[in-house]
Amino acid sequence: MIAKYRLLALDMDGTLLNDEQLITPETEKWIKKAVEAGVHVCLSTGRAFRSALPYAEQLGLQTPMVTVNGSEVWRAPHELYRRSLMDPVLVTQMYEIAQQYGIWFWAYSLDEVHKRDNWDGNVEGREWLKFGYQTEDDDIRHKLLLQLQDMGGLEITNSSPYNLEINPLGVNKAAGIREVCKLLGIDMSQVVAVGDSLNDLSVIQQAGLGVAMGNAQKTVKQEADVVVASNNKDGIAEVIQKYILAEAKIITAATVAVK
Structure with missing residues (x-):
């Protein structure tokens, strides 16, 4: 066949x-x-x-x-x-945005998934693949999207209507x-x-x-x-x-x- x-x-x-x-x-x-x-x-x-x-x-x-x-x-x-790895500077910026809005986030490094409840701040010491946010607040999610778009160099998608997933641009x-x-x-x-x-x-x-x-x-x-x-x-x-x-x-x- x-x-x-x-x-x-x-x-x-x-x-x-x-x-x-x-x-x-x-x-x-x-x-x-x-x-x-x-x-x-x-x-x-x-x-x-x-x-x-x-x-x-x-x-x-x-x-x-x-x-x-x-x-x-x-x-x-x-x-x-x-x-394809993500610039640690971008990871730091995205972490700070999560803090600004007080929302749930996660970030994939090569070794594990880092979330709000296990974040140790060691950004430079790891290799990063992806960052994500989760919120059911449509207004916050829209503001967040605009902020990320202004940063540039990012591929912004989602895996559910309530999250945003960010990879390096072109990935x-x-x-x-x-x-x-x-x-x-x-x-x-x-x-x-x-x-x-x-x-x-x-x-x-x-x-x-x-x-x-x-x-x-x-x-x-x-x-x-x-x-x-x-x-x-x-x-x-x-x-x-x-x-x-x-x-x-x-x-x-x-x-x-x-x-």
């Missing part, structure tokens, strides 16, 4: 995982069918590598991974290909998946990218087929080529059945007819 789409790029939270943080048996079954059909399945997540790895292992994936919204690209699990899932395509010798037109939040938007816009989950944020649904069922109703299984394996059968049938 020849697949039109060669790479399935999967966001994790709100996409691959249901609300209980699990891959359902149905979704796992269809991912394995896609792999058997020769499709590369790549986890493309805002999570850190160590948080994403158990799910890659559950699915038996040995393919590249994109973690921390594109700050890291892995040639294969445990084999780092590229890492995003689309850039990460482009590097994965080079590693695999394929084109972005051969990619199906699936997600639910603004940190998925760049890759959904640039992939051959951009897919929004049924639970996706409004902007993501508007920009996607198709919308499937939610993360709690096996939307990924639908993607694979309708848009990957069905396309592969059509191509196979056409090839046989030509022969």
Whole structure:
């Protein structure tokens, strides 16, 4: 079976995982069918590598991974290909903004996730990948967004309607998946990218087929080529059945007819 789409790029939270943080048996079954059909399945997540790895292992994936919204690209699990670090000066500035508003924040360094309740102030002594804020106060979040935009040099997205996630400018899932395509010798037109939040938007816009989950944020649904069922109703299984394996059968049938 020849697949039109060669790479399935999967966001994790709100996409691959249901609300209980699990891959359902149905979704796992269809991912394995896609792999058997020769499709590369790549986890493309805002999570850190160590948080994403158990799910890659559950699915038996040995393919590249994109973690921390594109700050890291892995040639294969445990084999780092590229890492983009954030300027510690920016981390300090973003920490001070969190203090100014008194809101919850987190920052990913190479060794751990630093939050408001375990922040030790050692910014210069670490290598940083991502910073994030969480607040359900729309007014504060809007002011925060404007302040971050004024700083410049930042890629600002979210992984839920109530947070903001910040990476270095140019570091995003689309850039990460482009590097994965080079590693695999394929084109972005051969990619199906699936997600639910603004940190998925760049890759959904640039992939051959951009897919929004049924639970996706409004902007993501508007920009996607198709919308499937939610993360709690096996939307990924639908993607694979309708848009990957069905396309592969059509191509196979056409090839046989030509022969």
